[in-house]
Amino acid sequence: MRLAQIEVHRVRNIHHAELHFSPTCNLFFGPNGSGKSALLEAIHLLGRGKSFRTHQFRQIIQYGQNDAIVAANLTQDDAMTLRAGIRLTSQEMTVRLGLNHHAKRSDLVRVLPIQWIDPCSYLLITGSPQYRREFLDWGVFNEYPDFLQLWRRYRLALLQRNQLLKTRVVASLESWNQQLSLYGSQIAEYREHYLQRLLPIFLELSEKLIPLRGLSLHYLAGWPRDKMLLQSLHDDVAKDLRHGFTHNGPHRADFVLYAAERPVSEFVSRGQLKLLVLALKLAQVSLAFNQSIRPCVLIDDIAAELDGNHLRLLLDVLSLSAAQVFITSTQFTPTFAESHFADRSVFHVEHGKIAPIEVPRETLLSK
Numbered sequence: 073m074r075l076a077q078i079e080v081h082r083v084r085n086i087h088h089a090e091l092h093f094s095p096t097c098n099l100f101f102g103p104n105g106s107g108k109s110a111l112l113e114a115i116h117l118l119g120r121g122k123s124f125r126t127h128q129f130r131q132i133i134q135y136g137q138n139d140a141i142v143a144a145n146l147t148q149d150d151a152m153t154l155r156a157g158i159r160l161t162s163q164e165m166t167v168r169l170g171l172n173h174h175a176k177r178s179d180l181v182r183v184l185p186i187q188w189i190d191p192c193s194y195l196l197i198t199g200s201p202q203y204r205r206e207f208l209d210w211g212v213f214n215e216y217p218d219f220l221q222l223w224r225r226y227r228l229a230l231l232q233r234n235q236l237l238k239t240r241v242v243a244s245l246e247s248w249n250q251q252l253s254l255y256g257s258q259i260a261e262y263r264e265h266y267l268q269r270l271l272p273i274f275l276e277l278s279e280k281l282i283p284l285r286g287l288s289l290h291y292l293a294g295w296p297r298d299k300m301l302l303q304s305l306h307d308d309v310a311k312d313l314r315h316g317f318t319h320n321g322p323h324r325a326d327f328v329l330y331a332a333e334r335p336v337s338e339f340v341s342r343g344q345l346k347l348l349v350l351a352l353k354l355a356q357v358s359l360a361f362n363q364s365i366r367p368c369v370l371i372d373d374i375a376a377e378l379d380g381n382h383l384r385l386l387l388d389v390l391s392l393s394a395a396q397v398f399i400t401s402t403q404f405t406p407t408f409a410e411s412h413f414a415d416r417s418v419f420h421v422e423h424g425k426i427a428p429i430e431v432p433r434e435t436l437l438s439k
Contacts, residue, residue: 085424102421119186121177253302
């Protein structure tokens, strides 16, 4: 679905904003600290049920206020409209979706998939495996309806097995080994299949943004390739008992990006890493569209570490993606003026106030 209109109340330095969006490109520009990222955070909260900055709701709520509210109208093919909203207090989040006033965060993720890109996105390649598992699972969640239930069952079995390891109740391990193997093997199969489908789209996009020879993705399931998960659990039981947790399983999964048989994290620059991450994340968006899912792409500080030529290439790729895009920048540059979006809305942000402005395509407006 697309985000047609939003109301933001008491989110960081935004006291109140009511905005109507373009179905293709929405650009927010203004000085640092003006509230641009806070607006993207509000959209991210609405689509993922969490912030990209913090796990503490109190930090999101405007200073001196008791709650924060984000509400929106979502549209499907410019016809059906769905009302969605969240309310944060320092202790909890409540979610509303249509007539359901007690919806779940997972319901938000399904109706408004959000792809997030910021200057720290290079951590997808150089950071901990947790970043890459979250990247994978966002795509798998949107492609396989039963994935979330599988993951919840796996996590429950993992918690139970780890508890037995800590208390050294070995006799009961086997039943949890069986469940971990059943759910974990299917999770790994979904993830690997997803990466295989993602790879050709990623290679096509990376060729446009940063041509590197011999790019490939290597999936690591979380246990040795030459064994089944159940066998790995049996073989490592002594180590698991010694450390008090389970070493094998999809909770330890990872993938590595190679170029010419070398991990790219070992030799490419920060700017090149960012372009590769852009290609990965936009490949996810493209694959989602192939499944009739229409994500929103949020890009914070788009010009960071991108020169004018790469910025132009990125905007061209985005304009062809059919995604609804939300972009922040400190200024409106000629590159934005020349971009090929069929429709766009431009907003100026300063001191937490957001105002739509008219910018003719041939006009350069800088601040």
